[in-house]
Amino acid sequence: MSAGFVPPPYPYDRLDALLPLADALPGGVVDLSIGTPCDPPLPAVVAALSSSNSERGYPPSIGTDDLRRAFCAWLGRRFKVDVSTDQVAACVGTKEFVGTVPQWLKLRTPDRDTVLYPAASYPTYEMGAILAGCRPLPVPVLDDGSFRLDLAAIDPADAARALLLWVNSPGNPTGALDDLGAAAAWGRAHGVPVFSDECYCEFTWDGPPRTILEHGLDGVIALHSLSKRSNLAGVRVGFYAGDPDLVHYLREVRKHVGMLVPGPAQAAGVVALADDDHVVAQRDRYRRRLELLARVFAKWSGVDVPLPAGGFYLWFEVDGDWAFTERLAREGGALVSPGELYGKAYHRYVRAAVVQPLDRLTLVAERLGVT
Numbered sequence: 001m002s003a004g005f006v007p008p009p010y011p012y013d014r015l016d017a018l019l020p021l022a023d024a025l026p027g028g029v030v031d032l033s034i035g036t037p038c039d040p041p042l043p044a045v046v047a048a049l050s051s052s053n054s055e056r057g058y059p060p061s062i063g064t065d066d067l068r069r070a071f072c073a074w075l076g077r078r079f080k081v082d083v084s085t086d087q088v089a090a091c092v093g094t095k096e097f098v099g100t101v102p103q104w105l106k107l108r109t110p111d112r113d114t115v116l117y118p119a120a121s122y123p124t125y126e127m128g129a130i131l132a133g134c135r136p137l138p139v140p141v142l143d144d145g146s147f148r149l150d151l152a153a154i155d156p157a158d159a160a161r162a163l164l165l166w167v168n169s170p171g172n173p174t175g176a177l178d179d180l181g182a183a184a185a186w187g188r189a190h191g192v193p194v195f196s197d198e199c200y201c202e203f204t205w206d207g208p209p210r211t212i213l214e215h216g217l218d219g220v221i222a223l224h225s226l227s228k229r230s231n232l233a234g235v236r237v238g239f240y241a242g243d244p245d246l247v248h249y250l251r252e253v254r255k256h257v258g259m260l261v262p263g264p265a266q267a268a269g270v271v272a273l274a275d276d277d278h279v280v281a282q283r284d285r286y287r288r289r290l291e292l293l294a295r296v297f298a299k300w301s302g303v304d305v306p307l308p309a310g311g312f313y314l315w316f317e318v319d320g321d322w323a324f325t326e327r328l329a330r331e332g333g334a335l336v337s338p339g340e341l342y343g344k345a346y347h348r349y350v351r352a353a354v355v356q357p358l359d360r361l362t363l364v365a366e367r368l369g370v371t
């Protein structure tokens, strides 16, 4: 009998052993390992959670009319793209979407079995492929320091087997901004749907935020989340938008599984999407923290710590990821993520999420003796 599936350790659980080292310092651990927002959501959004009167009935899986209108209005405002309410649908945050979409695509296209995703990336792209019994295949990124996808490196035989290509811009962990037009064109040329995870788009530093939908809807899906934009990771509201046939198919299949954003969360999402001022304030917080922490880490360790083109992570090269992470935990009481969690080849990188207030980052600087 062959061995069945054994889930691997959850990536961040592997850091549990280092946490006590950091927590032993006076003031406790400053956790920069997971990209979980720490700043408050809008009070009006929190109020909407308790006043929607939507607790009793089942919420629509695709999202209420109001919520889908809010998604479309935001896309129009932010990117000047025109998407109709039947070309969008809600998801329960985006992680579940990333983790499950390969199995729905495999059912629809059983003669394809491969999921393509960036070699340095959010671990759920690979896990979604594994959970669908598919073949995960990392796409190399350019080695010019840009971390953009090297689409030309995809073997035509792999493209012919591909169910989808993931792009993620701004990218986690690298902060890279990809060429979304090139990705859309590659997908159309090879008959491969392109799924563009754009959950960090509001935190684009080099130029305006971008979406793959600016390059047409045909064969592409953009994925968005309120988790990072509006500090609502605990509320679980995301959405996907794009190719009408794909959206229709995913809406139908996801209804059957009962993928439902709770009604109060949908109501809160409408309020969050209508407001842009809180996003401006959040951008400012992340920017200041990125600049402070990049300076502190560079001065302390002597390595180059570049500011990202987007996102709220510092991603930088070190001698060894686990050794650096341990030393920083011991000496600075800060926990970062070893690069290996984002791709086997990245064991000489670490990622730091600037999800702690400035006074906590200043405490790390003081512990490290950086002024």
Ligand SMILES: Cc1ncc(COP(=O)(O)O)c(C=O)c1O
Pocket: 035, 092, 093, 094, 095, 096, 098, 122, 168, 172, 197, 199, 224, 225, 226, 227, 228, 233, 237, 238
């Ligand atoms: C690249 C990327 N995609 C998706 C997600 C999932 O976010 P959520 O499920 O909160 O929308 C994350 C979370 O960190 C992420 O980094």
